[in-house]
Amino acid sequence: MRIAVLGAGAWGTALAISLSTHSNSSHQVTLWSRNADHAAELASRRINRRYFPDFPLPDSLQLTSALDAAIEEAELALIVVPVSGLRDTLRGIVACGKPVPVVWGCKGFEAQSAKMPHQVAEEEYTGVAPYGVLSGPSFAHEVGQGLPTAVTLASPDEDFARSVAAQLHTTRLRIYSCNDIVGVETGGAVKNVISIAAGISDGMQFGYNARAALITRGLAEMTRLGLKLGACMETFIGLTGAGDLILTCTGDLSRNRRVGLGLAAGRSLPDILRELGHTAEGVHTAREVLRLGLQLNVEMPITKAVCSILHEGVPARLAVEALLNREPKKENY
Ligand SMILES: NC(=O)C1=CN([C@@H]2O[C@H](COP(=O)(O)OP(=O)(O)OC[C@H]3O[C@@H](n4cnc5c(N)ncnc54)[C@H](O)[C@@H]3O)[C@@H](O)[C@H]2O)C=CC1
Numbered sequence: 435m436r437i438a439v440l441g442a443g444a445w446g447t448a449l450a451i452s453l454s455t456h457s458n459s460s461h462q463v464t465l466w467s468r469n470a471d472h473a474a475e476l477a478s479r480r481i482n483r484r485y486f487p488d489f490p491l492p493d494s495l496q497l498t499s500a501l502d503a504a505i506e507e508a509e510l511a512l513i514v515v516p517v518s519g520l521r522d523t524l525r526g527i528v529a530c531g532k533p534v535p536v537v538w539g540c541k542g543f544e545a546q547s548a549k550m551p552h553q554v555a556e557e558e559y560t561g562v563a564p565y566g567v568l569s570g571p572s573f574a575h576e577v578g579q580g581l582p583t584a585v586t587l588a589s590p591d592e593d594f595a596r597s598v599a600a601q602l603h604t605t606r607l608r609i610y611s612c613n614d615i616v617g618v619e620t621g622g623a624v625k626n627v628i629s630i631a632a633g634i635s636d637g638m639q640f641g642y643n644a645r646a647a648l649i650t651r652g653l654a655e656m657t658r659l660g661l662k663l664g665a666c667m668e669t670f671i672g673l674t675g676a677g678d679l680i681l682t683c684t685g686d687l688s689r690n691r692r693v694g695l696g697l698a699a700g701r702s703l704p705d706i707l708r709e710l711g712h713t714a715e716g717v718h719t720a721r722e723v724l725r726l727g728l729q730l731n732v733e734m735p736i737t738k739a740v741c742s743i744l745h746e747g748v749p750a751r752l753a754v755e756a757l758l759n760r761e762p763k764k765e766n767y
């Protein structure tokens with residue numbers, strides 16, 4: 435299959451390497467960077483020093499900064515830019531006049547509009563070609579190494595999800611399919627926010643009990659919001675819900691968790707993000723998750739606490755105390 439991977443950050447590069455290297459069928463993969471200098475450097479050095487420095491690029495991987503060239507022959511485009519770049523990338527594809535099926539890998543809600551990625555696609559890509567999302571517990575660094583990983587491809591068009599999952603599936607990257615795109619995208623967005631909370635808790639040495647409580651009550655928060663948005667309950671105990679939540683709340687490869695660890699250490703958000711040098715979607719998505727929760731009358735106490743620390747300058751210790759001081763209540767979803 436001819437695949438264009440659009441976005442040459444950590445996740446796009448990991449997927450491009452994995453699909454070029456580990457597939458049984460022979461995929462021809464082109465990696466697109468919007469930055470011409472970056473694309474030229476990738477092509478000449480055969481390594482992504484800025485975003486994914488530990489992994490050489492396979493010889494067969496092609497590089498370009500021309501979007502039309504990347505998608506010209508492609509049978510599928512994997513859009514692996516942050517949520518903030520999804521709309522423009524879809525518009526760019528439409529402007530090229532090449533109606534290629536797309537699957538995005540971003541996890542979060544659009545800033546200001548609180549729209550899920552598939553709602554952005556509904557606005558920009560309806561009637562152009564089929565689309566879907568790839569999500570689940572998948573640190574780029576481990577996928578780049580070819581370590582076993584399982585993810586889910588969701589699309590409102592279930593045949594499309596099944597067919598693309600089967601084509602991208604490899605012995606290292608197991609891909610399930612489903613049609614609950616709302617549930618999958620809610621899980622991917624909310625887990626990033628809860629992962630910041632887990633980083634804060636661990637950074638403050640609150641212990642394993644507190645972390646397990648955050649993961650479990652975070653799952654309740656994610657599920658409550660998702661059900662209000664029309665998702666299926668079962669999705670939240672799957673790879674893209676509990677699976678990704680557990681991964682990013684416990685694994686130090688998570689950039690969102692590292693934001694939380696930095697906040698607990700008393701560092702400023704701009705300093706943390708500068709040092710991280712990568713996208714941490716939870717930082718902006720926290721606001722949008724809270725906004726949606728308020729609109730839909732869904733209680734989101736952990737998200738509220740994370741937002742107050744990130745965006746209102748509330749000290750982490752005070753936000754945690756406010757969480758713990760809430761009235762006792764029935765354990766429910
Ligand atoms: N890194 C990981 O382990 C995983 C990341 N993701 C998700 O994938 C998305 C991308 O994450 P990473 O690649 O890790 O981020 P990154 O920070 O490593 O790289 C982001 C890349 O996107 C490019 N970019 C930013 N805005 C753009 C735009 N408007 N148009 C085109 N390119 C643009 C940047 O130049 C950079 O190359 C995020 O939504 C993240 O949540 C999902 C699964 C795993």
Ligand SMILES: O=C(CO)COP(=O)(O)O
Nearest residue numbers: 570571572573688689690
């Ligand atoms: O989504 C991820 C793994 O599934 C990556 O998480 P971070 O963005 O927190 O690194």
